[in-house]
Amino acid sequence: MTVTDTYQRPIISLRISITNRCNVNCFYCHHDGILPQKYEMTPDEIHRIAQVARDIGVQKIRLSGGEPLIRDDIVEIVSKISSIGFKDVSITTNGTFLDKYADSLVEAGLNRVNVSLDTLKPEIYRFITKKDYLQKAKQGIIHASESGLYPVKVNMVVMKGLNHDEIWDMFNFCQENGAVLQLIELLKTENCPDNGFIDDYHYKMDDLEEELVNRADKVKTRKFMQDRKKYFVDGGEIEVVKPMDNTQFCKNCTRIRITPEGKLKPCLLRNDNLVDFIEPMRQGKSNEELKKLFLKAIENREPYYDKCS
Ligand SMILES: Nc1nc2c(ncn2[C@@H]2O[C@H](COP(=O)(O)OP(=O)(O)OP(=O)(O)O)[C@@H](O)[C@H]2O)c(=O)[nH]1
Ligand SMILES: C[S@@+](CC[C@H](N)C(=O)[O-])C[C@H]1O[C@@H](n2cnc3c(N)ncnc32)[C@H](O)[C@@H]1O
Numbered sequence: 642m643t644v645t646d647t648y649q650r651p652i653i654s655l656r657i658s659i660t661n662r663c664n665v666n667c668f669y670c671h672h673d674g675i676l677p678q679k680y681e682m683t684p685d686e687i688h689r690i691a692q693v694a695r696d697i698g699v700q701k702i703r704l705s706g707g708e709p710l711i712r713d714d715i716v717e718i719v720s721k722i723s724s725i726g727f728k729d730v731s732i733t734t735n736g737t738f739l740d741k742y743a744d745s746l747v748e749a750g751l752n753r754v755n756v757s758l759d760t761l762k763p764e765i766y767r768f769i770t771k772k773d774y775l776q777k778a779k780q781g782i783i784h785a786s787e788s789g790l791y792p793v794k795v796n797m798v799v800m801k802g803l804n805h806d807e808i809w810d811m812f813n814f815c816q817e818n819g820a821v822l823q824l825i826e827l828l829k830t831e832n833c834p835d836n837g838f839i840d841d842y843h844y845k846m847d848d849l850e851e852e853l854v855n856r857a858d859k860v861k862t863r864k865f866m867q868d869r870k871k872y873f874v875d876g877g878e879i880e881v882v883k884p885m886d887n888t889q890f891c892k893n894c895t896r897i898r899i900t901p902e903g904k905l906k907p908c909l910l911r912n913d914n915l916v917d918f919i920e921p922m923r924q925g926k927s928n929e930e931l932k933k934l935f936l937k938a939i940e941n942r943e944p945y946y947d948k949c950s
């Protein structure tokens with residue numbers, strides 16, 4: 642059974658934000674749209690949430706944050722989720738702990754990772770993250786590929802005047818390491834730091850997409866993945882994530898989220914329609930009652946760039 646929202650969008654994927662903590666400090670970070678949090682859920686609580694999600698037809702789990710690999714119990718969390726039997730269990734990470742964890746995560750049942758890396762230049766990496774972890778992040782990607790996680794995607798937020806001239810170098814790095822390149826539009830959410838970064842660095846991806854169309858041997862549209870385009874170039878793959886003002890993107894959104902404090906979050910860009918899940922769960926509600934909370938959150942879903950425009 643798959644549940645569909647009032648806009649006929651099937652809910653296929655749950656994104657669990659397991660922490661808002663991070664070991665780096667990217668100046669543009671939207672923390673997956675989540676406001677500052679005091680608490681984190683335990684591995685058993687995360688496991689139960691995933692079970693209820695499975696019961697309402699969710700097929701894919703993504704762990705994100707903050708930096709998910711900052712949690713000492715990350716392997717236990719992945720192992721508990723994987724034991725449920727999802728089609729796909731993945732993590733989005735800055736990669737700096739991947740060298741340490743990749744093998745244990747594979748053993749725990751993780752299928753794949755997206756690793757965020759915006760630049761191959763040490764000084765730009767430091768400017769973006771305030772840390773000197775470029776080598777660690779690159780090593781994390783290399784180790785992830787070698788450990789059998791597949792596909793490994795490299796998430797590159799494209800920024801005007803900062804890294805937009807590095808796209809093809811990054812593509813070469815991905816090609817060398819068997820990774821897919823994912824080019825992401827810089828986005829502002831209500832919890833983003835108010836440092837004027839959009840005015841300074843927002844890069845319109847239109848010219849780039851034109852170049853990709855010309856260079857690609859083949860283009861695919863990922864229907865249940867927000868209608869995203871995937872370009873096949875010189876034996877490699879480049880995906881483009883361009884959400885801003887994109888009604889097609891929201892029209893094909895099939896994901897729901899949960900915050901580190903256990904509130905169901907119907908949309909990345911909103912915090913006014915959350916549904917508390919953890920308190921009822923801690924009070925001992927049955928799976929049937931908890932399923933209703935998922936359905937309530939799904940009922941709250943609206944395509945953001947349709948309603949707001
Ligand atoms: N507006 C919007 N942007 C999103 C959403 N999900 C992801 N993004 C953007 O896409 C970027 C990449 O997200 P990831 O966590 O790597 O996952 P993904 O690319 O959505 O998922 P896969 O392609 O399945 O690996 C994030 O940085 C967000 O900026 C969403 O639901 N809405
Ligand atoms: C919030 S991070 C959390 C996971 C992990 N710490 C990481 O960096 O991959 C998830 C993704 O969001 C992206 N991201 C963060 N802030 C963004 C913004 N303002 N616009 C677009 N993408 C952003 C990051 O590059 C990363 O790929």
Ligand code: SF4
Binds near residue numbers: 664665667671706
């Ligand atoms: S690594 Fe991820 S969570 Fe940490 S600051 Fe950067 S984008 Fe945000």
Ligand code: SF4
Binds near residue numbers: 890
């Ligand atoms: S409705 Fe649009 S903005 Fe909201 S989570 Fe889905 S794709 Fe993102």
